[in-house]
Amino acid sequence: MCRHAAWLGAPRTLTSLIHEPGNGLFKQSYAPRLQRYGTVNADGYGMGWYDPDHPEPVRYRRSVPIWTDANLPALARIARSHCLLAAVRSATVGMPVEETATAPFTDGRWLLSHNGRVARDAVGDLVGDPAGGPGSGGEPAGGAESAGGPESSCDSAWLAAAVFPRRRAGLPLGDALAEVVSHAGGKDPGARLNLLACDGASLAATAWGDTLFFHRDDRPGGGVLVASEPLDERPGWRAVPDRSLLLASPGGVHVQPL
Numbered sequence: 001m002c003r004h005a006a007w008l009g010a011p012r013t014l015t016s017l018i019h020e021p022g023n024g025l026f027k028q029s030y031a032p033r034l035q036r037y038g039t040v041n042a043d044g045y046g047m048g049w050y051d052p053d054h055p056e057p058v059r060y061r062r063s064v065p066i067w068t069d070a071n072l073p074a075l076a077r078i079a080r081s082h083c084l085l086a087a088v089r090s091a092t093v094g095m096p097v098e099e100t101a102t103a104p105f106t107d108g109r110w111l112l113s114h115n116g117r118v119a120r121d122a123v124g125d126l127v128g129d130p131a132g133g134p135g136s137g138g139e140p141a142g143g144a145e146s147a148g149g150p151e152s153s154c155d156s157a158w159l160a161a162a163v164f165p166r167r168r169a170g171l172p173l174g175d176a177l178a179e180v181v182s183h184a185g186g187k188d189p190g191a192r193l194n195l196l197a198c199d200g201a202s203l204a205a206t207a208w209g210d211t212l213f214f215h216r217d218d219r220p221g222g223g224v225l226v227a228s229e230p231l232d233e234r235p236g237w238r239a240v241p242d243r244s245l246l247l248a249s250p251g252g253v254h255v256q257p258l
């Protein structure tokens with residue numbers, strides 16, 4: 001199970017998700033506290049952030065353990081944004097360890113991360129077809145090699161390729177996640193589908209089989225943190241119930257059942 005975290009609020013650096021907090025993603029890569037599946041997250045890591053001068057986010061990902069990238073601390077200290085997303089990965093058995101299998105996945109302004117596992121058959125009929133469609137026996141409807149097809153054979157890449165056509169069809173972030181998670185969860189009862197996504201103006205996350213928390217600070221300079229597990233010891237972290245959708249915008253945080 002991987003671990004992921006995101007921020008929406010006053011501009012901050014990626015260090016605030018990765019290195020600064022006592023239980024930030026760097027620490028969680030080798031000593032996660034609440035991880036239910038897997039013990040270390042050494043199969044890669046990635047991060048994404050928004051720059052006001054560019055319409056699309058900047059995405060940086062590697063397939064090596066986060067602690068082996070000596071260039072990262074300096075980069076994370078200057079990569080600053082009002083909206084950030086980062087993840088460390090523990091590859092599910094049978095999944096490739098490669099950059100294209102590593103979150104965040106991106107399309108237009110959207111960034112997406114997945115904690116969990118899912119049978120690819122359970123999402124194949126959503127890939128490349130915003131209206132859904134008949135089951136395709138595990139082959140993506142859009143074709144793995146076609147534009148918008150999964151960029152890796154990793155299940156998370158397939159989930160991304162199921163969510164992103166919904167972005168292109170104009171669905172709001174939360175609706176796109178809810179649709180894909182409900183569909184995939186219905187077809188694969190053993191699926192774990194904790195998704196975390198952002199578009200620069202809002203965050204959305206699902207809790208489906210693993211832990212999810214948020215922390216909201218309404219003071220000036222504050223914002224919302226959403227993470228697989230609390231990043232620090234401050235009071236105010238709240239657990240999101242399983243099978244829920246979390247929506248966060250500058251207006252607040254809303255959690256609803258899926």
Ligand code: GLN
Pocket residue numbers: 001002003038089090091092093095101114115116117118154155156
């Ligand atoms: N199944 C995904 C992968 O292999 C996510 C793994 C995880 O959450 N540990 O990358």
